[in-house]
Amino acid sequence: MIQKIDKQSGAAFTLKKGQKLKVISPEAEQVSDMVLFNAHDIREKLSSGKTLDFEETILITKGNFLWSNRSQKLMGILEDTNGRNDFLLAPCSPETFEIMYDYKGYHPSCFENLYSNLEEFGIGPDDVPTAFNIFMNVQFDNEGNLSVDPPLNKAGDYLLFEAKTDLIVGLTACSAEDSNNGSFKPIHFEIID
Ligand SMILES: [Zn+2]
Numbered sequence: 001m002i003q004k005i006d007k008q009s010g011a012a013f014t015l016k017k018g019q020k021l022k023v024i025s026p027e028a029e030q031v032s033d034m035v036l037f038n039a040h041d042i043r044e045k046l047s048s049g050k051t052l053d054f055e056e057t058i059l060i061t062k063g064n065f066l067w068s069n070r071s072q073k074l075m076g077i078l079e080d081t082n083g084r085n086d087f088l089l090a091p092c093s094p095e096t097f098e099i100m101y102d103y104k105g106y107h108p109s110c111f112e113n114l115y116s117n118l119e120e121f122g123i124g125p126d127d128v129p130t131a132f133n134i135f136m137n138v139q140f141d142n143e144g145n146l147s148v149d150p151p152l153n154k155a156g157d158y159l160l161f162e163a164k165t166d167l168i169v170g171l172t173a174c175s176a177e178d179s180n181n182g183s184f185k186p187i188h189f190e191i192i193d
Contacts, residue, residue, distance in 0.1 A: 003191075005032075007184035010113030010172035012121060013191070014039055015163045020078070020192040023134055023171065024158040029151045030185040031174035033091045033110040033131035035118075036066065036074045039166035042123055044070045048087045048130040058140075060087050065164070066132055074167060079160035082153040086136035088146070091128065092176040101177065108175040118170045128170070134159055136179055150181035 002024070005011050015021055023032055038044035050067040052058050060066070062080040065073045093111035097103035115125040135153040140146050173187040174180055 001190065002188050005171065005173045005187045005189070007173050007186050008108040008113070008175040010110065010117045010170065011189075012114075012117035012168065012170045015167040015169050015191060017163050017165050019163050021075075021161045021163070021169065022158050022190040022192060023161070024156065024188040024190070025135055025153050025185070026155060026188050027185040028154050029181045029183075030153065030187060031136040031151055031176075031179045032134040032187040033114065033170075033172045033174055034134055035091075035114055035129055035131050035170040036068075037118075037121070037123060037127075037168040038068065038074075039168050042121065042127065042168065044068050044072070045127070045129050046074060046132065048132075051087060051132075058088065060085055060132065066161075069129075073164040075161045075163055077159060078162055079158070081159075082135055082157040084135065084137050084152050085159075086133040086138040087130070088138055089130070089133060089136070089148075091131045091172070092174060092179065096176060110172040110174050110176070113172045113175070114170040118168070121168045123168070123170075133174075133179075136174070148178045151179070
């Protein structure tokens, strides 16, 4: 059954070892932030640093694994029809819009949409790690300068993940203008046995 995350919102759910998670962008140019926790001990969680180290690349895609802070595989990536994801940048937060957008007032964010949905699993704001940013198109030059460019994904592009252990998953439809080429779209997901 396909489940829907409305634009600028999020969801949290569990995934059993061996189950697959399909994350789909029903429209073009939309990013989805994903964080993972060990369902039996939430102190074990997704680690960008361990993943980039063990996978020996900063471009994580089909064939790569997502690793934890305890150096365990949390997920494998079985399919990736778009091929561009980011694992450098933290989830957009209220401060992102103050500091980088000069935006005043309330702005939805992945950070809020992650911790508010993960609260039912006992996970708080300070527990949220750097997310695996599905479809996010962060480019870098030879000097190391970063830019957030429009996502390259087309309508219907998806990633298929396989859980390597029992997991709690937080997932969003990203709320940052620059990450999504200025407009916000929903994200769909499907849990497959
Ligand atoms: Zn975001």
